Amino acid sequence: MHNESEATRYLVQTGHLSYCEYHDEISDGGLELDSDFYRDATNAKQQGRLPWAARMSQREFTDTLKEAYEEGSEAFHCSMCQRQDLE
Numbered sequence: 001m002h003n004e005s006e007a008t009r010y011l012v013q014t015g016h017l018s019y020c021e022y023h024d025e026i027s028d029g030g031l032e033l034d035s036d037f038y039r040d041a042t043n044a045k046q047q048g049r050l051p052w053a054a055r056m057s058q059r060e061f062t063d064t065l066k067e068a069y070e071e072g073s074e075a076f077h078c079s080m081c082q083r084q085d086l087e
Helices: 002-013 035-046 058-072 079-086
Strands: 017-020 025-028
Touching: 002 017, 002 058, 017 058, 025 058, 025 079, 035 058
Parallel strands: none
Antiparallel strands: 017 025
16 A cells, blocks of 8 residues: 555654654554644645645545554564563
8 A cells, every 4th residue: 555655654754653763664663643634644735735635635645644554553562672672
């Protein structure tokens, strides 16, 4: 899903997900998707700052963000970094 990967990238940019550059893993960023997040994301979409979302309905857009967040936030930390800390 191209849109979901773009949504994941957006969630990392906003701090809602974290990206481990060493291990190429996504994990929880510690922020919830609240009404302020959805308002800001919708404004970004309407202002054309999220070209990947331009042709999506609002429902499809928010569903894609939610799915990307749920998938990415399954891990609290990068599993590889966490494993190295235990060794």
